[in-house]
Amino acid sequence: MIFWIVLGVTAALAALWIAWPFLRSTTFELTGAEGAISIYRDQMDEVERDLKAGLISQSESDAALAEIERRALHAARSLDQGMAVSQRSGLAALALTAASALAAVGLYMALGSSGAPDQPLAARKTEILTRQADAGDVQSRIQLLIERTSENPDSFDDWWTLARAHAMIGDHTASAEAYRHAAEIAGDMPEVQSAYAEAMTLANGNKVPTAARVIFEQLVRNTDDARAHYYLALAKAQAQDFEGALAGWAALARASAPDAPWMPLVRRDIVNMARFIETDVLDYLPDATPQEIAQSGGDPGTALLPPLETAETLEQRLAEDPKDFKSWIELADLRSRAGDAEGAADALAQARQHFAGAPFVLQKIAEAERALGLDLVAAGPRGPTASDMAAASQMSEDDRADMIDGMVAGLAARLKEQPRDLDGWVMLVRSYSTLGRAEKARDAYETALLVFKDDQTALGVLRNSAGALIGN
């Protein structure tokens, strides 16, 4: 509406200005040769100046002046011919104004996209993020959700989704913060409280903080929330109350259906803890498999598969190529089984250093650590955190290259497990070509093409971005 008002007023004023001469009072205008006469006067001045400067003689000057006068007279004769009258005419003005304004507006309406808004890039951030999020980019989805929550901080759903998205990429600190908002809005909803407390724990490096424990304790009193039971037991373990922890997990295992989603985790922790405090796992887990019994240090042997490689060969291989996180985890596993908890923790710590920039691998390492129960027993160095990343900016050139290598290797590993990640593949191809590894870049590109072979849109994106990078 404002658009049409501005447009209309502009059209009317401009058209009125065009017609303005018809609204002036009646005047007579000389249209003749007055200008020409002033020129002849200038020419006479010039002749006189030249005469004074001695550039021309008296006779030349006289001749020139005579000629100029003759022409001036000729011009003056036509002076009275030129006369025009300017008459006020409201009707003419009105007609001209209306015709001009209507023609301009009409022409615009025929050609223009009337009322189409401006779309400066700054105002299109949301749209761009939406498009990227639709293409599967989690960061963009998170950015969008952050915007949504800042615009509408009272929406439980937005905070809830944001918290889960943060958790998905392993950013548990941000996830806990988002859950806190969700919990404030939802009040005493047990499910929310439980998720919040869990996020706090994860953000705290899987150590149950007091605030989380209070929430879990409250939940245990009022509900049968499995998560609360699990983490309370974990908290006991972390407080060196290993018996209590085992009892808690055992109780949870008894109370849960055998196929409950958390059961593998609970069983694993029971097995690890049994091994650690050297007790019989069957006391706590009556249906333990032979393999579990073996892992718990009970009956060594039969079910245990012989290791494919010895620790020594693994160490050797890792010394040559440290960019193989699975081997690191395997090494930690071997050492842990051999009762060398410290050595196992050390292997994982080294792995963390090599993959400092690869969140996915760090997550895998943390999972392995927990699976082996190492996080409870060994106080080895924790994995790289934000401060490590900041330190990376002060690294030497070699260290940085090493860290970048680690990031790329981590990305490759992640894509192997979660291949339907278009941005990930593009980034991998770009990383390889930036590092000058053309062959790897090509391999990655071809793998990506296979992964997305049934998705024309994704193929297009791949060809345009990644394909262009390697000259396809």
Place this chain on the structure above:
Amino acid sequence: MIVELGHFALCLALIAALVQATLPLWGVSQGNAAAMRVADTGAQVQFFGAAAAFAALTWAFVTSDFSVMTAALNSHSGKPMMYKITGVWANHEGSMLLWVLMLALFGVLISIFGRVIPVTMRATVLAVQAMIGVGFYAFILLTSNPFERLPMPPLDGQGMNPLLQDPGVAFHPPLLYLGYVGFSTAFSFAVAALITGRVDPAWARWMRPWVLLAWSGLTAGIALGSWWAYYELGWGGFWFWDPVENASFMPWLIGTALLHSAIVVEKRNALLKWTILLAILTFSLSLIGTFLVRSGILTSVHAFATDPERGVFILLLLAIAIGGALTLFAWRAPKLEDGGVFAVWSRETGLLVNNLLLTAACGIVFVGTMYPLVLEVITGDKISVGAPYFNQSFLPVFGIVLLGAGVGPFLSWKRARKADVLRRAGLTTVITLALTALIALVFGLRDGVGLLGAFIALWLAVATLQDIAFRCGLPRVSAGTALRRLIGLPRSAWGLYLGHFGIAVASAGVIAVSVWKVEVIQTVQPGDPTQVGPYEFTLLDIENTTGPNYQTSIAAVKVTRDGEMVTVLFPERRWYPVERKPSTEAGIETLWHGDLYAVLGDPAGDGGFVTRYYYNTGVPWMWLGAALITLGGMVSLTDRRLRIGAPSAKRRQPLAQPAE
């Protein structure tokens, strides 16, 4: 909203131009002064519309509004702000809009500062000006609309040619257009003279400031373009005789002729028809230059075929404008009476010869430029007319022009004393010969063509200084009197001297660099010295870094002379990732006698780099000369008699007297 208002403003400009092109002419035929004055208000509204449209398009570029197709195709959000703005006219649609904006600007300037021009003449001139405008507004709105919107705007634009991301070329088009479009005023005055049948000294004087303004802008624009080619393209060359350059050079040559012949009309009421013809031709060449050559419509049959709508429209417009004007000329010119008579030995003859030579020079360039284009259109054969053709045919003619420009000011109007002129020219010859011989001896120069060129440039400089001395009365008067007279010289005389001296300086530069420059191309390892004329260039090291929207390798090249440090040059090779194009930035150190010039090429694989080193003698003189010529035009423009606006009170008073 802003973009759409800009689109509307452009429509408004077309309507204003339509009114301005018709109503005032009706007023002239009916003696209706109000209708005539609509030419002024129409021109003002037209300018408002064009300026608002241009501002809106600039807004779209600055805010990266990619819903505007022109911005989406030619801009990018990551560009520095300056190139977002200059990107507005670095594409077809935007440059067309700049073109009509300039046209409207000249119109509004005439409506405001042309009050001294009688309303009949002003109305006719502005109406003709508006007719050109109507054609081009329609062309823009119907075939090249810069405000076309995209329903699904892309996430980012496609960027801009990195070669154009440079301050030199960024401001080259506005200046060039100031020239091209400025000549439309000459065209309008010429057509108005044919329509009204009135050509007299006053007419020439009214037209002159506009021609001067346009000509100065064109001079500066050409120099800036040449300067850009010199340091950006990285070949050490400054003029390639390619169609784009020739397109701007042809109007300049004919415009220079027009500038001189208009003086004859003003002073002597002679050469009337010839001047009108030159005015029409100058603008016609501007049009041909902009739309046939620059647009690429004729350079490639293919381009024409892909967009026949634009091509046909342009051809039609040119046919109407040029053909119409020439037809009008053929019909009306015989009825015009030519005034003053003059002797063979006179300034009139001198200027006429100047005109003929400049026209011939322009004809040579025209043939060399258009022949390959026309041949390709007709037969499909591709030929290229290169520098040898132009050097052999154009340069001799232009050499004679320069010699003539030296003698011309010696001639007085109507009837010159032959003996005086010959005596003064003889003195010029003696001094110039002595100077040329001195230069040849001191610098050990033996190149015959080079010395001939040096003689011609020196001749013009000596003759110009000699004429200044003569005008001051030297050597007959005391130094004090001479100085007083020097200061008292009219600005138009200063324009003449600055212009001619500038041409001499620029020519000297062109000759020096053509004949005596040193060029060395080699692969060097860092630390290897290379001898370039009297200088030694050494590549020190190469640093890789990033600019605002590009990656770059910057080399440091040390230059010494006889072991003494002269300077360090920093040539660059840039890579623009968005546009996927490289560009070079030459490292240049300007000394008074020439440029030290280094270009960094590709890495050679063995740790070495391809480098091109130049010692370009005389190049700074070319830019200095061009600046002097432009300055001359501007100084002449400020001459009291040409000053546009209200005449001074002293001259107003006696104006009323003839009626007594």
